[in-house]
Amino acid sequence: xxxxxxxxxxxxxxxxxxxxxxxxxxxxxxxxxxxxxxxxxxxxxxxxxxxxxxxxxxxxxxxxxxxxxxxxxxxxxxxxxxxxxxxxxxxxxxxxxxxxxxxxxxxxxxxxxxxxxxxxxxxxxxxxxxx
Amino acid sequence: xxxxxxxxxxxxxxxxxxxxxxxxxxxxxxxxxxxxxxxxxxxxxxxxxxxxxxxxxxxxxxxxxxxxxxxxxxxxxxxxxxxxxxxxxxxxxxxxxxxxxxxxxxxxxxxxxxxxxxxxxxxxxxxxxxxxxxxxxxxxxxxxxxxxxxxxxxxxxxxxxxxxxxxxxxxxxxxxxxxxxxxxxxxxxxxxxxxxxxxxxxxxxxxxxxxxxxxxxxxxxxxxxxxxxxxxxxxxxxxxxxxxxxxxxxxxxxxxxxxxxxxxxxxxxxxxxxxxxxxxxxxxxxxxxxxxxxxxxxxxxxxxxxxxxxxxxxxxxxxxxxxxxxxxxxxxxxxxxxxxxxxxxxxxxxxxxxxxxxxxxxxxxxxxxxxxxxxxxxxxxxx
Amino acid sequence: xxxxxxxxxxxxxxxxxxxxxxxxxxxxxxxxxxxxxxxxxxxxxxxxxxxxxxxxxxxxxxxxxxxxxxxxxxxxxxxxxxxxxxxxxxxxxxxxxxxxxxxxxxxxxxxxxxxxxxxxxxxxxxxxxxxxxxxxxxxxxxxxxxxxxxxxxxxxxxxxxxxxxxxxxxxxxxxxxxxxxxxxxxxxxxxxxxxxxxxxxxxxxxxxxxxxxxxxxxxxxxxxxxxxxxxxxxxxxxxxxxxx
Numbered sequence: 176x177x178x179x180x181x182x183x184x185x186x187x188x189x190x191x192x193x194x195x196x197x198x199x200x201x202x203x204x205x206x207x208x209x210x211x212x213x214x215x216x217x218x219x220x221x222x223x224x225x226x227x228x229x230x231x232x233x234x235x236x237x238x239x240x241x242x243x244x245x246x247x248x249x250x251x252x253x254x255x256x257x258x259x260x261x262x263x264x265x266x267x268x269x270x271x272x273x274x275x276x277x278x279x280x281x282x283x284x285x286x287x288x289x290x291x292x293x294x295x296x297x298x299x300x301x302x303x304x305x306x
Numbered sequence: 307x308x309x310x311x312x313x314x315x316x317x318x319x320x321x322x323x324x325x326x327x328x329x330x331x332x333x334x335x336x337x338x339x340x341x342x343x344x345x346x347x348x349x350x351x352x353x354x355x356x357x358x359x360x361x362x363x364x365x366x367x368x369x370x371x372x373x374x375x376x377x378x379x380x381x382x383x384x385x386x387x388x389x390x391x392x393x394x395x396x397x398x399x400x401x402x403x404x405x406x407x408x409x410x411x412x413x414x415x416x417x418x419x420x421x422x423x424x425x426x427x428x429x430x431x432x433x434x435x436x437x438x439x440x441x442x443x444x445x446x447x448x449x450x451x452x453x454x455x456x457x458x459x460x461x462x463x464x465x466x467x468x469x470x471x472x473x474x475x476x477x478x479x480x481x482x483x484x485x486x487x488x489x490x491x492x493x494x495x496x497x498x499x500x501x502x503x504x505x506x507x508x509x510x511x512x513x514x515x516x517x518x519x520x521x522x523x524x525x526x527x528x529x530x531x532x533x534x535x536x537x538x539x540x541x542x543x544x545x546x547x548x549x550x551x552x553x554x555x556x557x558x559x560x561x562x563x564x565x566x567x568x569x570x571x572x573x574x575x576x577x578x579x580x581x582x583x584x585x586x587x588x589x590x591x592x593x594x595x596x597x598x599x600x601x602x603x604x605x606x607x608x609x610x611x612x613x614x615x616x617x618x619x620x621x622x623x624x625x626x627x628x629x630x631x632x633x634x635x636x637x638x639x640x641x642x643x644x645x646x647x648x649x650x651x652x653x654x655x656x657x658x659x660x661x662x663x664x665x666x667x668x669x670x671x672x673x674x675x676x677x678x679x680x681x682x683x684x685x686x687x688x689x
Numbered sequence: 690x691x692x693x694x695x696x697x698x699x700x701x702x703x704x705x706x707x708x709x710x711x712x713x714x715x716x717x718x719x720x721x722x723x724x725x726x727x728x729x730x731x732x733x734x735x736x737x738x739x740x741x742x743x744x745x746x747x748x749x750x751x752x753x754x755x756x757x758x759x760x761x762x763x764x765x766x767x768x769x770x771x772x773x774x775x776x777x778x779x780x781x782x783x784x785x786x787x788x789x790x791x792x793x794x795x796x797x798x799x800x801x802x803x804x805x806x807x808x809x810x811x812x813x814x815x816x817x818x819x820x821x822x823x824x825x826x827x828x829x830x831x832x833x834x835x836x837x838x839x840x841x842x843x844x845x846x847x848x849x850x851x852x853x854x855x856x857x858x859x860x861x862x863x864x865x866x867x868x869x870x871x872x873x874x875x876x877x878x879x880x881x882x883x884x885x886x887x888x889x890x891x892x893x894x895x896x897x898x899x900x901x902x903x904x905x906x907x908x909x910x911x912x913x914x915x916x917x918x919x920x921x922x923x924x925x926x927x928x929x930x931x932x933x
Contacts, residue, residue, distance in 0.1 A: 414829015414866030494838035
């Protein structure tokens with residue numbers, strides 16, 4: 176094992192670095208935002224979702240990726256749920272027809288978790304949902 | 307070993323600062339390009355590759371040309387190059403790096419670069435190009451590093467580097483061949499659609515690479531007080547001269563085939579390039595400059611006195627490299643895309659930001675080469 | 690088992706493992722559909738200023754109207770006969786045909802050079818013959834544009850969404866940095882509709898159908914009338930035919 180040169184300075188530097196990097200977490204804890212959860216408007220203008228809510232919360236992006244490849248690459252536009260119910264595979268045509276409030280549903284949570292999916296860059300928001 | 311890159315005089319640091327600032331400007335322009343899109347370049351619907359891919363081709367050639375030193379040194383045991391072998395390897399490393407950067411800045415969606423690996427498509431020559439270029443980069447990094455280490459510790463290189471050297475010889479040929487195949491496999495572009503393209507690329511590569519190395523050695527001799535050995539310089543001069551004669555010969559072969567056969571699709575881009583076509587003369591001046599420089603410098607280079615007239619040597623070699631860069635770079639692109647599928651002629655003019663990005667990449671390459679060179683020089687001095 | 694036999698078995702199964710999927714893939718090519726488009730040039734010649742199909746297609750597919758020629762995006766467009774069929778028709782015949790407008794679009798070649806060169810398979814040939822684009826996968830290297838002999842591919846040199854006039858909310862837009870082109874109205878065929886350009890043309894200059902169906906109108910017309918394809922000598926085997 177080699178000896179660490181300038182031990183004191185190195186360790187101080189490391190500690191400052193760790194504090195700085197984790198500062199947003201400290202900030203939120205101090206100002207009581209530690210338990211903040213975005214207030215999502217879950218509108219259900221229609222039938223039950225294609226999958227259970229618990230599944231969708233965690234995995235909707237994976238499902239959308241599978242759907243994307245189904246339509247674009249294999250040309251299959253219908254999704255059949257386990258119970259036999261059929262859905263058209265379409266982000267703006269199926270998902271957003273039920274979840275009409277994109278801003279207070281999709282966007283709010285995406286902002287909270289700090290992701291910017293580029294789906295909506297090309298896939299239109301249906302007219303009735305536009306505000 | 308890396309710390310040796312950071313020891314040098316005032317001029318060395320000024321040189322690094324100069325290159326860094328150019329690189330920084332290039333980076334700023336690239337950020338602009340990321341934001342706006344490739345629309346800030348001069349490329350268009352019809353001329354859809356430009357300065358970036360031109361430079362990519364040129365630097366793959368420079369990288370491949372290291373074999374012109376590897377073969378005599380390692381295969382034939384000629385010792386003339388023993389003092390500069392390491393620089394040839396570094397130049398190859400930096401050139402591959404620069405070539406890859408030029409591909410990166412040319413992509414419309416650089417964030418998806420790894421799709422090439424995620425969805426490998428062996429039918430595409432770009433897939434193979436990625437394989438051979440990264441392979442060559444790694445190969446030369448290992449060889450360069452081991453050579454440095456061996457020199458520093460004054461020991462023999464490990465035996466397995468010899469095997470890597472033998473692999474690197476056909477590999478070097480392959481990188482430029484695959485690069486040529488990118489173009490010559492396209493029946494849509496008659497200017498490129500020639501089996502002679504890969505040999506022509508190799509010939510021009512063996513001109514430009516050793517010529518750059520020759521300038522580099524002359525500069526080291528002048529500014530860094532390093533003597534590469536007169537024999538090494540003399541042999542480099544001969545290599546450039548022979549390769550140049552092959553280049554001129556290949557050009558004439560292509561010229562004859564195209565103009566004698568008078569095949570309309572093949573003759574049009576060549577006519578556009580050399581004589582102008584339907585009132586469009588965009589490339590004519592560049593083409594003749596490139597040709598004239600090649601022939602003129604061939605005669606000058608034949609003289610053995612050439613190397614003793616340092617200023618003339620600098621001038622001629624710079625012009626020659628520029629001429630080759632035009633030939634297998636800019637002209638190859640513009641004549642390749644003209645006339646368009648609907649028999650129109652489309653001009654291509656690189657824009658300011660595009661040029662700055664290009665200069666930025668050159669600077670980054672030169673910066674890397676300077677750092678590596680300094681390491682090697684420090685080692686050589688310390689022995 | 691002898692070591693020699695063992696090695697043989699390993700070797701043979703390895704080769705089998707590598708090539709068997711390919712054998713399966715090649716069997717897939719036994720297809721029952723080959724979509725083709727017929728363009729009746731003589732009909733278009735009677736309606737020289739008609740751009741109905743171009744307008745309808747570009748509106749349906751949110752093709753931006755960038756303006757100028759440099760960064761233009763085109764799914765369907767026209768050029769003069771003498772430019773398109775420069776080498777196919779002798780100059781004397783061009784006297785009559787030369788100035789005729791010819792509708793151009795992606796040829797959905799049987800042997801598409803663009804598909805061959807794509808380093809990510811972002812463009813590929815479907816079983817029904819349509820050359821598709823996956824805008825999610827395209828890295829924007831523009832190799833396909835260099836490989837296409839017909840100039841059928843356009844690149845989004847910048848964010849062109851603001852140039853889309855009236856957005857069709859049933860069809861996606863495109864991001865900057867990807868290549869796009871005509872998709873033979875793949876999304877409409879899936880619903881059993883004709884391509885938008887065919888549906889729009891009032892003078893019925895365009896016909897669309899399955900060439901592998903001997904009873905389809907396109908098969909019958911192609912057997913009877915003289916037709917041209919663009920740059921047939923390149924071996925791309927286009928699926929857009931021009932009726933004289």
